[in-house]
Amino acid sequence: MKIGIVGCGGRMGQALVGAVLDNDSATLSGGTERQGSPHMGKPLRHPVTGLETPLTVTEDAEELFRISDVVIDFTCPTATVLHAGYAAQHKTIHIAGTTGMTPDEEKALQAAAAKTPVVYASNFSLGVNLLFHLTRQAARLLDEDFDIEILEMHHRHKVDAPSGTALSLGKAAAEGRGVDLETVADKVRDGITGERTRGDIGFATLRGGNVAGEHTVSFNAYDERIELTHKAGDRAIFARGAVKAALWATTQDPGLYDMFDVLDLPKD
Ligand SMILES: NC(=O)C1=CN([C@@H]2O[C@H](COP(=O)(O)OP(=O)(O)OC[C@H]3O[C@@H](n4cnc5c(N)ncnc54)[C@H](OP(=O)(O)O)[C@@H]3O)[C@@H](O)[C@H]2O)C=CC1
Numbered sequence: 001m002k003i004g005i006v007g008c009g010g011r012m013g014q015a016l017v018g019a020v021l022d023n024d025s026a027t028l029s030g031g032t033e034r035q036g037s038p039h040m041g042k043p044l045r046h047p048v049t050g051l052e053t054p055l056t057v058t059e060d061a062e063e064l065f066r067i068s069d070v071v072i073d074f075t076c077p078t079a080t081v082l083h084a085g086y087a088a089q090h091k092t093i094h095i096a097g098t099t100g101m102t103p104d105e106e107k108a109l110q111a112a113a114a115k116t117p118v119v120y121a122s123n124f125s126l127g128v129n130l131l132f133h134l135t136r137q138a139a140r141l142l143d144e145d146f147d148i149e150i151l152e153m154h155h156r157h158k159v160d161a162p163s164g165t166a167l168s169l170g171k172a173a174a175e176g177r178g179v180d181l182e183t184v185a186d187k188v189r190d191g192i193t194g195e196r197t198r199g200d201i202g203f204a205t206l207r208g209g210n211v212a213g214e215h216t217v218s219f220n221a222y223d224e225r226i227e228l229t230h231k232a233g234d235r236a237i238f239a240r241g242a243v244k245a246a247l248w249a250t251t252q253d254p255g256l257y258d259m260f261d262v263l264d265l266p267k268d
């Protein structure tokens with residue numbers, strides 16, 4: 001299975017190169033970066049062992065989609081929209097982990113999914129996908145006496161907030177409650193905010209250091225609190241999940257999938 005990595009010089013890009021090289025069922029087909037990147041023309045190497053491959057970083061993403069069975073994409077929204085077009089054009093499987101996409105940008109992934117399998121998820125780890133399930137279940141069982149708050153912390157370089165995972169956790173909680181997240185989400189608090197509105201789902205964002213990703217969903221009633229937490233120790237967990245999704249997708253029909261499909265987790 002030939003797997004290419006767009007944005008191969010990024011934090012996730014490098015972890016993905018390692019995860020593909022570590023997987024016996026996968027062959028690395030290449031990696032791209034954007035024009036002017038300091039990674040351009042350098043050899044692709046394993047991020048942990050340093051093992052050098054004969055491949056070098058290029059800027060030709062379309063060519064990478066043409067020669068690969070699957071391309072994994074953890075870049076930025078504008079690049080992912082462009083990449084989705086190449087996936088559709090060449091019928092290449094597209095595994096997209098980019099967060100911070102607007103609904104309009106997500107339409108590019110939906111369009112590609114009409115032609116080829118696309119797996120799009122805010123979080124590719126097993127643990128967080130289990131957390132989505134547990135959050136939905138807990139929200140279903142607890143009434144609005146329990147105020148739901150979602151706290152996330154990430155490294156200082158992260159550019160979007162709340163994290164894609166925090167938003168998916170909010171969606172899972174809202175689904176459990178039978179409400180629309182957009183009508184109950186409280187993402188920013190500053191100044192005299194007034195009392196908390198019953199039924200709201202609140203978000204809080206922390207940034208600092210090199211934290212790979214931590215998420216807590218708390219259910220807060222008078223005199224008792226339930227907390228569900230996931231802590232990522234290394235972004236390799238997301239990379240291994242993405243490679244698992246890539247291999248899974250090769251047996252699927254065109255369509256838009258998520259990690260619940262890949263991991264065969266219950267969607268209700
Ligand atoms: N779904 C999940 O499980 C996870 C999702 N993520 C998400 O993945 C994304 C990337 O995160 P991270 O690796 O930390 O970010 P980085 O900024 O380290 O990596 C992104 C890389 O993509 C490159 N890039 C940007 N545009 C293009 C382009 N047109 N062609 C090729 N490469 C391009 C960037 O280059 P340059 O530096 O020059 O801009 C950079 O090297 C974020 O949206 C993040 O939230 C992260 C972890 C897990």
Ligand SMILES: O=C(O)C1=N[C@H](C(=O)O)C[C@H](O)C1
Nearest residue numbers: 099122158163164165212213
């Ligand atoms: O930017 C990151 O690093 C991460 N982004 C994803 C998100 O926005 O949820 C997933 C993970 O938590 C790491």
